[in-house]
Amino acid sequence: MIPAMHDLSTTPIDLHDPKLYLNRELSWLDFNDRVLHEAVDPRTPLLERLKFVAIFSSNLDEYFMVRVSGVLEQIAAGVNATGPDGMTPTALMDALRTHLAASVAAQHGLFQHTLRPALAGAGVMLLDYDTLDAAQLRHLQTYFEQHVFPVLTPLSVDAAHPFPIMSNLSLNLAVIVEDPVSSVQKLARVKVPDTLPRFVTLPEPLRPTGTVPTLWAGVTLEQLIANNLQLLFPGMRLVANHLFRITRDADFPVKEDEAEDLLIAIEQEISKRRIDGFVCRLEIERTMPKSLREKLMADLEISDRDIYEIDGLLHLKDLFFFMSMPLPEMKDPPWSGVIPPRLRYDPTEEPGGEESGPQPGALFAEIRKGDLLVHHPYESFAASVQAFIQQAANDPLVLAIKMTLYRTSGDSPIVAALIAAAAQRKQVVVLVEIKARFDEENNIIWAKKLEEAGVHVVYGVMGLKTHTKTVLVVREEGAAIRRYVHIGTGNYNPKTATLYTDLGLLSCREELGQDLTDLFNYLTGYSRQEHYRKLLVAPLTLRSGMEALIRREMEQARGGGEGRIVAKMNSLVDEQMIRLLYEASQAGVQIDLIIRGICCLRPGIPGISENIRVISIIGRYLEHARIFRFHNAGQDEFYIGSADWMTRNLDRRVEAVTPIEDPALSTELRELLQIMLDDNRQAWDLGADGRYVQRRPAEGDAERPTQALTMQRTLARAQ
Incomplete structure (x- = not known):
């Protein structure tokens, strides 16, 4: 909901009010949902939709390893401090779990019920083991015995064998076996080796036939292992097996002032990261019985709320594999970077001919x-x-x-x-x-x-x-x-x-x-x-330099002139910069923010941010460039560089932002920013309520996707 504001005519506005700030962790989840939407959108080619599902999963792995684990550490330490948005770590974790449960369910439902059948319709068959015929089973058993079985190491779990240490992001089978003599059931763990292909390919003669040619057919490695476990446990009765995957905290601190050799210190921490971090997520098959679930919870020292039940395939990051399928019509058209006209080599101008190069x-x-x-x-x-x-x-x-x-x-x-x-x-x-x-x-x-x-x-x-x-x-x-x-x-x-x-x-x-x-x-x-002639350098001059440029636009607007800012970046988090943008909006400065990922500013609040607009552009390429435009009384100033408006970039990193002083290059950047602001295909508008709404072309209007138009523009300029 849009935050309720005080009567602006009588009450001073408190720009520290938590209602004015979106939570950075929830904002990132919104960004990842926009990534997933590219997989949902039927306008996206099929294999690209699978790619976006894989990106969503890869993003989420890193998010848990760094951000979620950090929140859990705060809760464990009894931290109750709040950020600018006013959320405590406990309240935030509740909100994260609610959001994640819905997003992860949507992701797996999309793959299982929409994308997997669509793949089959295109001749790419990811098969279930119980649908295979005798010839296919014989082939896979031979493959298992020759290529998989020698790699596997079953680890028993009992009084003499403590619960095994498992590496981060590992995929595992929890196997329950029964001794036929004593009728005692025992638990063992089998790691699905990440040194082998996740998807096991059937040879062409064994692929199913249908109305379309079968380009590929196969099964997952975990199904192959699960259906040949008897070789690992000879003489035992197999009771059940269930797949699970763990995620560990991977954000390690290095005390630089205590490390004689920073290289060695970080090498040691990398080694610890794989197995030493606490478990912050356990993904399990929904069919896992309660008794086994509780056993894993106890041994991994996690709560029930750290478990995410999955219907279907775990670890969807591996769907990148299907980008190798020979289906060019189901991918984005290939693009090869154009050589800028000024950098083209004319072999007639230098001795040695074309092959000699510049x-x-x-x-x-x-x-x-x-x-x-x-x-x-x-x-x-x-x-x-x-x-x-x-x-x-x-x-x-x-x-x-x-x-x-x-x-x-x-x-x-x-x-x-x-x-x-x-x-x-x-x-x-x-x-x-x-x-x-x-x-x-x-x-x-x-x-x-x-x-x-x-x-x-x-x-x-x-x-x-x-x-x-x-x-x-x-x-x-x-x-x-x-x-x-x-x-x-x-x-x-x-x-x-x-x-x-x-x-x-x-x-x-x-x-x-x-x-x-x-x-x-x-x-x-x-x-x-501490002084630079042209560059804005963090942590020395970048923050003060950007603040001065924003305040100059405020002075122009207050003096009756035009104040205008367009800023493109990956993330806007820093509270001080957000407050300054609110002040600039109140002064009448028109502000357009193009922010791909996290945005903690609420645009469009009457009397506070009504002059601020925020869009996010998600597409084929990850929007990574940082561009800053300041109107400067009609003498536009442009800057590009490595820094977002996050506290870490402004205060805790070495960053460099450079002015663009050539008028022709400034014109290029102005045109590029305008393409983005006019986008009605890849752009999402952020509302004052914190929700993003994807832009759609008006009836009769053509689509204006930023990245496709930039390709066209690049080709036209090259010609």
């Missing part, structure tokens, strides 16, 4: 002509950001490369380029953020490889995560030294660059180069740098 320095020469703004995945990451680093590595005039790595891929060509640069005796400095959640292990591997290659590796500033996306290249050009920069919104990860929408600025503006030099000195050495 000559050393070609990209730097283009940057000297003017700033470039690149937009992934619409424009090629490989031909822009990756090429920038690779050319720097191989350019004999480049003296130094400095960059931050928050997340990257397991086979990163960027890391390979940095190693090659070090081999050429260039000064290469990389800040590897080994505290990047769930990428710690991958980043530690890369950090060690870089160090072994002679790269100077640092791990950032104590007490802060380094989240900024920056590269600094120092190049000798004649008698002068010139600095080239990349400042972006996304990680240096070629894989996510095809899945996330992000922006990056390539520039050789001297003040940006000076700022990044100062920033890297702050990151790698002892520096108390």
